[in-house]
Amino acid sequence: MLDITDHKGKKDIKSLTFEELExxxxxxxxxxxxxxxxxxxxxxKLVTDFGQxxxxxxxxxxxxxxxxxxxxxxxxxxxxxxxxxxxxxxFGLEDGNVIESVWMQYHHGNSVCxxxxxxxxxxxxxxxxxxxxxxxxxRPSEMLDQIYRIQTITxxxxxxxxxxxxxxxMDNYDNVIRFIRLLSHERxxxxxxxxxxxxxxxxxxxxxxxAEEGLQITLALSLHAPNDEVRKTLMxxxxxxKLADVLKACHEYFQKTGRRLTFEYSLVRGVNDNxxxxxxxxxxxxxxxxxxxxxxxxxxxxxxxxxxGQKAIQDFKNLLEKRGINATVxxxxxxxxxxxxxxxxxxxxxGEG
Ligand code: SAH
Numbered sequence: 001m002l003d004i005t006d007h008k009g010k011k012d013i014k015s016l017t018f019e020e021l022e023x024x025x026x027x028x029x030x031x032x033x034x035x036x037x038x039x040x041x042x043x044x045k046l047v048t049d050f051g052q053x054x055x056x057x058x059x060x061x062x063x064x065x066x067x068x069x070x071x072x073x074x075x076x077x078x079x080x081x082x083x084x085x086x087x088x089x090x091f092g093l094e095d096g097n098v099i100e101s102v103w104m105q106y107h108h109g110n111s112v113c114x115x116x117x118x119x120x121x122x123x124x125x126x127x128x129x130x131x132x133x134x135x136x137x138x139r140p141s142e143m144l145d146q147i148y149r150i151q152t153i154t155x156x157x158x159x160x161x162x163x164x165x166x167x168x169x170m171d172n173y174d175n176v177i178r179f180i181r182l183l184s185h186e187r188x189x190x191x192x193x194x195x196x197x198x199x200x201x202x203x204x205x206x207x208x209x210x211a212e213e214g215l216q217i218t219l220a221l222s223l224h225a226p227n228d229e230v231r232k233t234l235m236x237x238x239x240x241x242k243l244a245d246v247l248k249a250c251h252e253y254f255q256k257t258g259r260r261l262t263f264e265y266s267l268v269r270g271v272n273d274n275x276x277x278x279x280x281x282x283x284x285x286x287x288x289x290x291x292x293x294x295x296x297x298x299x300x301x302x303x304x305x306x307x308x309g310q311k312a313i314q315d316f317k318n319l320l321e322k323r324g325i326n327a328t329v330x331x332x333x334x335x336x337x338x339x340x341x342x343x344x345x346x347x348x349x350x351g352e353g
Pocket of ligand 1: 122124126127128163164165166167168169199200201202220221222223264266295296297298299300
């Protein structure tokens with residue numbers, strides 16, 4: 001369900017589309033060009049309250065303040081990695097919840113990893129975000145503002161956005177789609193859809209729906225196992241959707257959008273990392289258009305999963321490549337600052353942050 005009102009029932013101005021904003025302002029008796037100004041203050045100049053909209057009359061600012069709320073996240077924590085400069089942010093929401101986002105610098109530009117929900121209810125065994133279940137969905141404005149705050153704090157333009165933080169984007173579908181449209185809107189930050197990646201644990205109806213949206217984003221599938229049996233031990237969602245159906249939906253996504261996929265595979269020692277499994281993975285995705293991103297599992301203290309050794313990782317990658325499948329090992333960014341999904345938030349909630 002689309003959420004465009006805040007927790008007190010006030011219209012959330014940063015979650016409105018440009019057309020909705022135009023309608024809102026015209027209902028307040030304003031001329032159409034005002035919408036352009038307000039949209040620019042919100043989505044380009046990135047102001048955090050109506051008082052900063054200095055090109056508007058005091059009267060209009062007051063009217064907006066009375067009818068709408070302006071979502072602005074509070075920075076409650078920042079950690080900078082000494083290893084690679086990755087920064088992890090904890091942001092406070094107006095209802096007291098806390099979420100985390102990550103900023104990473106690559107040679108091709110700056111990337112932000114955003115959360116799409118507070119917590120998560122998917123229950124993946126290796127993931128810290130899901131340990132306390134789902135608290136609530138994030139609104140479009142709360143997803144956007146993770147990027148807006150980070151761009152303001154770092155003073156650097158964000159060029160890539162990955163929806164790979166806490167939460168399952170397909171479980172917050174309408175808000176996530178609106179977020180993507182606002183983020184790539186020509187009057188806003190105008191981030192190219194080709195530089196936006198949505199990662200899902202594999203909710204088939206969501207993948208099918210996404211293929212029909214007319215978007216040019218990259219779809220990443222969290223695969224993590226070459227068969228349903230192993231996958232079920234890591235990801236409860238595998239009990240709802242068979243791999244064969246998930247992969248069929250992925251192939252359809254490619255056919256409809258022309259966008260190659262990313263298959264994420266977190267390597268867990270003794271669970272999914274032997275060469276037979278690499279072989280099975282190669283066959284499983286042989287006719288897919290995409291590449292494999294191997295992620296050495298980031299151990300969390302609540303579970304006893306262990307990272308695969310360097311040699312096992314290399315052998316796994318080499319085997320995939322021998323079978324003609326492109327594979328990269330994801331660089332572990334921000335290992336020293338609680339890099340894995342939900343780790344920092346979790347330690348903050350437990351009073352260690
Ligand atoms: N819910 C979405 C997006 C969030 S997680 C999804 O499941 O894809 C982003 C990626 O990180 C997923 O592939 C997820 O399975 C993986 N991940 C989460 N915790 C991890 C950990 N501790 N170590 C390695 N990968 C992890």
